[in-house]
Every structure is written in C-alpha cells, then in structure tokens.
C-alpha cells in the first residue's frame with residue numbers, strides 16, 4: 001500500500017491541464033521502458049475534463065497511440081453509443097481524435113451486447129479479457145496497469161464502488177456487476193478494489209466544492225466500506241489530484257491553507 005500524496009491546483013481547469021501533462025509523461029516513460037503503456041480511464045466530470053485537456057495539449061503527439069492499452073474502471077450498463085456511457089464520453093473527449101489501435105481499446109460491454117442485460121455476465125467477460133492481457137508476473141488476474149484513474153464522487157464512490165454496497169466488499173473477483181447504485185443508472189460494471197490495487201499508480205481526481213467533504217473523509221482514515229475512495233491505492237504510488245475547492249475541507253495536517 002502506498003501512502004497518498006496530494007497535489008492541489010488552483011482550479012479545475014488547471015488541474016485537468018496539469019493532470020493531462022502528467023499522464024502524457026507517464027505514458028511516454030512507460031512506452032520508453034517497456035514498449036507499451038496501459039491506462040485505466042474513469043468516467044465522470046473530472047475524468048472527461050482530463051481527457052479533453054489531453055486532446056488540446058500539443059504534447060499529446062509525444063504518445064505512441066498505437067502502443068497504448070486503454071481499459072475502464074467502470075461503466076454505466078447502457079446500450080452501445082448511449083451518451084451516458086463512460087466510453088461514449090471518452091470517445092467524444094479524446095479517443096476519436098487520436099490514432100489508437102482499436103484492438104487495444106478495451107471498452108466494457110454494453111447492455112445490448114453479447115451478454116444482453118446481464119451485468120454479471122458482462123463483468124465476468126471483462127474479467128476474462130483482463131486475465132488474457134495479464135502477464136505471468138501478474139498471476140493471471142489483471143495486468144499491472146501503469147496508471148489507473150478514478151473520479152471521486154461526492155459520496156466517496158470510486159469507479160462504481162458505492163459506500164456499503166456489495167461491490168466494495170468484493171475480495172475475490174476483479175470485476176463485478178453492480179445493482180442498485182444510488183447514482184443513475186442503477187446497473188453498472190466495475191473493477192473491484194483488488195483490481196484497482198494492482199495498478200502501479202492510482203490517481204484520484206477531485207475538483208469542485210461538492211467533492212470537498214468526500215476528499216476530507218477519505219483522507220482522514222475512513223474505512224473503505226463506508227468510503228470506497230479510502231481503499232483505492234496503487235502498488236507504487238497513490239496520488240490525489242485536487243483543486244483548491246475540493247481541498248478546502250482537508251485537515252490542516254494534510255494540506256495547510258495558503259499563507260495570507
């Protein structure tokens with residue numbers, strides 16, 4: 001488990017631009033050392049803000065897009081092309097404008113896909129896809145992702161792991177169907193905490209006043225069942241990327257306010 005590090009930016013626009021720059025560097029470094037890179041995307045406002053900032057960054061051309069694997073931390077279980085699906089929003093924000101290898105874009109199944117409306121079967125299929133991509137060093141379960149990004153919900157949810165729901169208690173499976181989510185749509189597919197923790201780096205994104213309480217709770221020693229964001233950490237690094245509004249309720253010991 002890596003201890004969370006905090007980076008606080010002035011506002012959400014700067015946070016998105018700085019996080020995009022950080023992601024470019026991380027991908028380029030991984031491709032230089034291992035030939036490929038793997039990134040897990042998040043849905044939500046902050047995740048999509050980062051992708052849009054990446055799309056606008058001239059340095060995006062430093063990435064070898066054909067040697068990048070993209071995965072998702074969660075998906076809203078809706079028909080293909082639904083505007084609320086995380087992959088639809090990611091395509092619009094960035095993916096449609098860069099030369100990715102379609103075979104390396106690992107979207108989670110849709111509710112009108114091969115598994116029909118069975119979110120549990122869709123989750124099992126995604127777990128198999130992850131297992132096929134995992135090398136022997138990963139013990140055959142999930143790849144060691146270079147960067148896994150998570151938006152933090154106002155209720156401390158990450159991916160589609162909501163407080164107290166069964167998905168956040170999962171310790172064996174890497175991907176689960178989520179039923180009865182408090183945020184629409186109620187049916188989702190999500191990586192579990194053990195899958196999230198297989199990443200080298202986990203980045204949690206939180207911008208805006210509505211995230212301030214969630215960040216304060218998750219970073220103040222809350223349990224992961226009550227505050228799923230508290231259980232999200234990477235093997236080598238756990239990075240919270242915040243804007244000043246989201247950091248405004250953090251204890252002084254974690255983030256001292258700016259001097260007058």
Ligand SMILES: O=C1O[C@H](COP(=O)(O)O)[C@@H](O)[C@H](O)[C@H]1O
Nearest residue numbers: 042043044045046151152153159
């Ligand atoms: O529904 C979801 O919400 C969270 C957080 O989204 P935000 O808009 O409050 O930042 C997101 O991380 C997750 O991927 C998504 O499915």
